[in-house]
Amino acid sequence: AQSVTQPDIHITVSEGASLELRCNYSYGATPYxxxxxxxxxxxLQLLLKYFSGDTLVQGIKGFEAExxxxxxxxxxxxxxxxxxxxxxxxxxxxxxxxGNKLVFxxxxxxxxxx
Amino acid sequence: xxxxxxxxxxxxxxxxxxxxLECTVEGTSNPNLYWYRQAxxxxxxxxxxxxxxxxxxxxxxxxxxxxxxQDRQFILSSKKLLLSDSGFYLCAWRAxxxxxEAFFGQGTRLTVV
Numbered sequence: 001a002q003s004v005t006q007p008d009i010h011i012t013v014s015e016g017a018s019l020e021l022r023c024n025y026s027y028g029a030t031p032y033x034x035x036x037x038x039x040x041x042x043x044l045q046l047l048l049k050y051f052s053g054d055t056l057v058q059g060i061k062g063f064e065a066e067x068x069x070x071x072x073x074x075x076x077x078x079x080x081x082x083x084x085x086x087x088x089x090x091x092x093x094x095x096x097x098x099g100n101k102l103v104f105x106x107x108x109x110x111x112x113x114x
Numbered sequence: 115x116x117x118x119x120x121x122x123x124x125x126x127x128x129x130x131x132x133x134x135l136e137c138t139v140e141g142t143s144n145p146n147l148y149w150y151r152q153a154x155x156x157x158x159x160x161x162x163x164x165x166x167x168x169x170x171x172x173x174x175x176x177x178x179x180x181x182x183x184q185d186r187q188f189i190l191s192s193k194k195l196l197l198s199d200s201g202f203y204l205c206a207w208r209a210x211x212x213x214x215e216a217f218f219g220q221g222t223r224l225t226v227v
Contacts, residue, residue: 009155032213044218051213090157098211100146100165101173106157 002027002095004105012111013081021076021108023091032094033074035065036104039087047089050074051099061085086112116141120205120219127226133178133192135222137205140186145207147188148216149180152202161203164188165211200226 003026013019025031035047048059055067065076074091091105120137127133139145146165150158160173162180170180177196181189188205205219 006157034215036216043220044216046215049213049215092158092216094212099213100211101160101163101171102146102148102206102208102216103160104150104158106155 002031002093002101002103004091004093004103006089006091006105006108008108009106010109010111012113015083015112015114016080019076019078019081019085019110021089021091021110023074023076023105024072025074025091025093026072027093027095029095030069032099033065033067034092034094034102035059035063035074035076036090036092037061037087038090038107044090047076051094081110081112083112083114086110116207116209116217118205118207118217118219120222122222123220124223125225127195127224129197129226130194133190133195133199133224135190135203135205135224137188137190137219138186139207142186142207142209144185145209146211147182148206148208149188149190150204150206152204152221158204162190195226197226200224 005024033050036044038044047063050057050067058064088107088109090107095101117140148163149161164182178192203222206216208214208216
């Protein structure tokens with residue numbers, strides 16, 4: 001069965017420091033991959049997605065993610081974190097026929113310290 | 115523009131009572147529809163998804179069921195609620211398949227007492 005693993009439940013970084021959130025997926029074919037962010041009291045917002053082509057994808061708010069097939073990973077990165085980035089981040093995979101089944105990971109809560 | 119409506123926002127129900135949560139989408143046709151339950155530390159657990167009227171895929175065997183009586187309507191139901199059904203339920207839609215973005219409703223906070 002398809003699954004998404006986000007190994008880090010909580011991460012704390014200093015404002016201005018770099019960030020990497022890990023995501024590993026389990027799926028036999030090339031998946032559709034997504035990162036979403038949920039700010040406190042807000043709905044989920046799409047940061048970026050990957051389905052083919054360049055394995056390094058750029059998203060909104062200065063985020064990027066790299067698809068590594070050999071590692072079944074799709075890690076999210078940002079070179080310099082801002083206090084407003086504090087939120088919960090979800091990795092997701094579109095699996096099954098035509099990617100219809102959208103499966104999310106458990107999420108990583110990012111805390112930013114000043 | 116497309117919008118998604120999910121209601122009610124909060125619900126308190128006694129154990130053993132029935133449940134019906136409704137989700138409707140406007141401004142699109144033939145969307146993929148999803149029900150998730152969000153719990154702290156467990157992310158968004160996919161409960162059901164539907165690619166068309168009357169087509170329901172169940173992901174987690176449990177006390178809940180889903181139906182899609184109309185193209186843009188998705189209903190989450192239970193005949194008899196359990197305490198363990200308490201949680202935050204989210205409806206979502208996608209236009210088509212593949213790499214399309216999912217859009218979420220505001221959610222329903224269900225407390226079973």
